[in-house]
Amino acid sequence: MATISSFSSLPDSNPNSNPNFFSPMLQPYLEQQQQRIQPDPPPPDDGTADESVPDNDSRDSTTTTNNNSTVPNPNPNPSPIKLLHVSFNQDYGCFATGTDRGFRIFNCDPFREIFRRDFDGNGGGVGAVEMLFRCNILALVGGGDSPQYPLNKVMIWDDHQSRCIGELSFRSEVRGVRLRRDRIIVVLEQKIFVYNFADLKLLHQIETIANPKGLCAVSQVAGSFVLVCPGLQKGQVRVEHYASKRTKFIMAHDSRIASFTLSQDGNLLATASSKGTLVRIYNTHDGSLLQEVRRGADRAEIYSLAFSPTAQWLAVSSDKGTVHVFGLKVNSGNVGKERSNSPDPNPSATSSSSLSFIKGVLPKYFSSEWSVAQFRLPEGSQYIVAFGHQKNTVVILGLDGRSVT
Helix, strand or coil: CCEEECCCCCCCCCCCCCCCCCCCCCCCHHHHHHHHCCCCCCCCCCCCCCCCCCCCCCCCCEEECCCCCCCCCCCCCCCCCCEEEEEECCCCCEEEEEECCEEEEEECCCCEEEEEEECCCCCCEEEEEEECCCCCEEEEEECCCCECCCCCEEEEEECCCCEEEEEEECCCCCCEEEECCCEEEEECCCEEEEEECCCCCEEEEEECCCCCCCCCEECCCCCCCEEEEECCCCCEEEEEECCCCEEEEEECCCCCEEEEEECCCCCEEEEEECCCCEEEEEECCCCCEEEEEECCCCCCCEEEEEECCCCCEEEEEECCCEEEEEECCCCHHHECECCCCCCCCCCCCCEECCCHHHECCECHHHHCEECCEEEECCCCCEEEEEECCCCCCEEEEEECCCCCC
16 A cells, blocks of 8 residues: 655745755756656566556555644754664765654765754664755655654655655665655565655555565666666566667676666666676676676675776775775767767776786686776774765765664
8 A cells, every 4th residue: 555645746845954054956846847847658567667557656656635734843852863774865975864752964075064963752763765866855764773763654855844745654674765856766575666756646666586685776768768687587677768768678697686877878887796796897788798897706795896987997885995986988978879889988097907908818807807996994893985076086984783973
């Protein structure tokens, strides 16, 4: 069952809202979406999604209006705040943290806290915060020992009004949320729902293999919506091209998928498996393998992957306390077009083993492509990585689960 709140319009901003908050890029956001965004047609039926006959998670959906406001107040308790969640916004210029009392938003460069919302009462835990670039709309999911919201709900928060203006409710726990300017994507354990942002109309449902991490990636370029999620088999990823109504399945690895990411335009896909030794870059249009790079020889848990804005570089973070940066030989702008026969424009972008000249004689390890840069960090914490807005900069965030200062 999904309870869906109405988004008929975005009310005027609250004059008492935090003056340090972002100037909304999309104001009035939802009204603009209703005027200029039309829903993409769903991909052809491949047996895994049927919008005409929704399943039990959505067939009892109703539309209601959420009139229950929640106004956060600063918590005077000075005890350490437990960190539950860290994530970047879509252009990696900001990041959000969920805590056991609320959430906070930070600017990356220069680094500074933009604002915080601490909730009063017995709850307050926020286990997921998804920003929408720098506008006033966020998606929140409860978390921690005392969650602010039920774990099976996605709350749409408007910081101009300092309250939730809508919600999506499901039969099972929400594992992840992704936002675009025109779409809301909700990830459950074995299903993904795609909604139109303007009116919360359900557009598509996707069945997946067990996905406890809530893995899902979406492109952010206007006019082209690409979604990647786990497939129905171990090691498989599913690519949805909504503009062209095409679905592509890629057998990316032999073992289960641990992490993946899309380039901003949705042309390139980087994947890593639970082994954590190799990272593969695929063409999302035809599923072809474009490049394979090696993080190391021993197993590792891959925490995050990130393309640079031009897809010239790929960063990888793992539980080994390292962040690797690889040079890519592919041009994202040319992917999806007819592949050129011209020589590689950047043949030395990624280092190769000095023994690669005897490729085919020694094991594949000796002909591997290696990182061009590494950052060593204290082990024991989970790190996520992104590329900064300044040239040749990397932003690394650590989540140790203890406190935010």
